[in-house]
Amino acid sequence: MFAYERGEFERKNFARFMRAIGQPMSLKELGLDISDKGIKELVDCMMVVWGKRPAEHWPIIYNALQMVKE
Numbered sequence: 001m002f003a004y005e006r007g008e009f010e011r012k013n014f015a016r017f018m019r020a021i022g023q024p025m026s027l028k029e030l031g032l033d034i035s036d037k038g039i040k041e042l043v044d045c046m047m048v049v050w051g052k053r054p055a056e057h058w059p060i061i062y063n064a065l066q067m068v069k070e
Contacts, residue, residue, distance in 0.1 A: 001014055002063070002064040002067045002068065003060055003061060003063075003064035025068070026068050026069060026070050027039070027042075027065065027068060027069045027070075028069060028070050034069040034070060039062065039065050039066065039069060040062070042065060043058060043061045043062045043065060046061055047061065
């Protein structure tokens with residue numbers, strides 16, 4: 001939702017739904033490394049799109065993960 005720049009209303013409704021069904025809401029809750037190095041490694045893994053690595057996606061994914069790390 002952050003990566004697609006959804007509004008606060010949509011994000012809060014989605015978060016409420018996820019909590020209601022007992023789903024994790026952060027990278028930390030998923031047990032992932034939330035250090036800057038860990039997030040950069042995660043972004044690198046997520047970057048492959050149809051066998052390509054479009055550079056313009058990197059900052060979008062990185063910023064979105066920073067918002068949901070804790």
